[in-house]
Amino acid sequence: MTAIEAIRSGDLDGLKALLAVDAAAVDERDENGVPAAMLALYLRQRACADALIEAGAAVDFPLACALGLAEEVVRFLDACPELLAERTADGWTPLHLAAFFGQPAVAGLLISRGADVLARSTNKMENLPIHAAAAARQAAIVELLLDAGTPANATQHGGYTALHSAAQNGDQATLNLLLLRGGDMNLAADDGKTPAQLLPAA
Known part of the structure; x- marks a missing residue:
């Protein structure tokens, strides 16, 4: 094995x-x-x-971001600011990882250091950090990304928005936040589905 x-x-x-x-x-x-x-x-x-x-596995910059090791993240960035724009082997930026794994302190740190909130993953998802945050029910990070300039109706592959994920997850906190920032519950993805259609049945 x-x-x-x-x-x-x-x-x-x-x-x-x-x-x-x-x-x-x-x-x-x-x-x-x-x-x-x-x-x-x-x-x-x-x-x-x-x-x-x-057992000795190296904690590199992406892993430090995913784990929320803020001190390590600062150390890496102080030594090499270019790490902000690097991608993992499977196409994610450090900000995507912090967003998906629910690390608001690190996400905020990355943004403050100049991380591109509109950087798309270089994989089939072709998504932004806000999509990663919404998929993982991370309303606080969704708010950080909106504050940093991410459009509420930004789309990923297939035309899906963060609202689609929030609706499908029944994540009311993220839904409310996106709606307050101009999110459109009736914006159809490429398959015709709207966030409103993805809401769990009452």
């Missing part, structure tokens, strides 16, 4: 056993080049990510 396989199956004990006999396993990457610790976060396997880090 590889570290990637253990993470995908949620086998924390198996991962720890592997790391105990194969120190190099901490550096495994998946088929898209995503490091094992980041993959664990994507799959909501935080204990697996922690085990990898404890």
Whole structure:
């Protein structure tokens, strides 16, 4: 079993056993080049990510942003401000990661350092950080991104807006915020669906 396989199956004990006999396993990457610790976060396997880090997996800038390690983020940016614009192997900016993983302090820090709130992911989602925040029910970060100039009706691949995600998730806090900022519940995506149509049945 590889570290990637253990993470995908949620086998924390198996991962720890592997790391105990194969120190190099901490550096495994998946088929898209995503490091094992980041993959664990994507799959909501935080204990697996922690085990990898404890075993020596490097905490690089994207991972520090995803984990909300503000002091580390500052250290990285002080040494290399260009990191703000770098993308992960699977196409995300640091701000996307902070937004999706619910790290408002880091998101605010990145924005204050000049992160582009309108930077699109270079993957099939072609989305903005606000879409990542809305998908993860992160109303506080959605507000940060709106304040920083993201249009409430900005679209991602397929014509979906943050309101589409908020409506589908039944996330009333994000819905209310986007509506106050000009979000359109009747704006149809490419498939014809509007946010209003995605609201959970009462």
